[in-house]
Amino acid sequence: SQQGEEDPQALSIQEGENATMNCSYKTSINNLQWYRQNSGRGLVHLILIRSNEREKHSGRLRVTLDTSKKSSSLLITASRAADTASYFCATDSPEGAQKLVFGQGTRLTINP
Amino acid sequence: DTAVSQTPKYLVTQMGNDKSIKCEQNLGHDTMYWYKQDSKKFLKIMFSYNNKELIINETVPNRFSPKSPDKAHLNLHINSLELGDSAVYFCASSHSGINEKLFFGSGTQLSVL
Numbered sequence: 001s002q003q004g005e006e007d008p009q010a011l012s013i014q015e016g017e018n019a020t021m022n023c024s025y026k027t028s029i030n031n032l033q034w035y036r037q038n039s040g041r042g043l044v045h046l047i048l049i050r051s052n053e054r055e056k057h058s059g060r061l062r063v064t065l066d067t068s069k070k071s072s073s074l075l076i077t078a079s080r081a082a083d084t085a086s087y088f089c090a091t092d093s094p095e096g097a098q099k100l101v102f103g104q105g106t107r108l109t110i111n112p
Numbered sequence: 113d114t115a116v117s118q119t120p121k122y123l124v125t126q127m128g129n130d131k132s133i134k135c136e137q138n139l140g141h142d143t144m145y146w147y148k149q150d151s152k153k154f155l156k157i158m159f160s161y162n163n164k165e166l167i168i169n170e171t172v173p174n175r176f177s178p179k180s181p182d183k184a185h186l187n188l189h190i191n192s193l194e195l196g197d198s199a200v201y202f203c204a205s206s207h208s209g210i211n212e213k214l215f216f217g218s219g220t221q222l223s224v225l
Contacts, residue, residue, distance in 0.1 A: 030211055042202055042216030092211060099168055102155040
């Protein structure tokens with residue numbers, strides 16, 4: 001079944017550095033979404049990028065989408081300790097499955 | 113006000129028991145979901161309801177029975193709990209479908225002993 005896979009599974013960087021996480025998926029999509037999950041909390045939506053878009057920004061977040069490679073990346077610039085969380089990509093399917101499929105996430109740790 | 117609220121936050125119970133998790137959203141959304149997150153953080157959809165009607169039932173054992181009394185509520189009842197049911201269960205909602213962002217509850221940590 002279609003599934004986003006995040007890479008790397010875990011990432012540890014120093015505060016102030018940029019963090020890049022990648023997501024690959026298997027079939028064509030209508031849109032791809034990124035979510036953040038803090039420890040012990042629910043997922044929070046970050047950005048939705050549609051299949052006809054190549055790049056989107058929101059504050060310190062930058063998302064790119066390459067449909068030819070079936071991949072997306074999430075860049076967090078000037079990271080802060082509060083960015084420590086798990087980040088998930090989620091993809092839909094235009095074939096009508098009507099479900100959002102999540103990857104296993106990237107665990108990001110920002111060291112002060 | 114919490115947009116998507118689910119109760120209880122923690123549920124510890126014995127194998128074989130029956131338990132329920134409640135979910136309510138005050139966003140006026142038409143679609144609600146139940147997701148299960150396992151110990152490896154893998155998040156998998158279980159059910160999806162649109163305006164009280166079931167639209168996705170994702171190969172979940174029929175010990176799990178969702179109930180949507182109105183479009184603002186989607187409860188999950190689990191019969192004959194098994195050890196493998198231990199996980200975090202998340203309720204979520206969206207305005208009208210999966211092409212929009214999902215709003216998640218804070219999760220229910222279910223531990224079956």
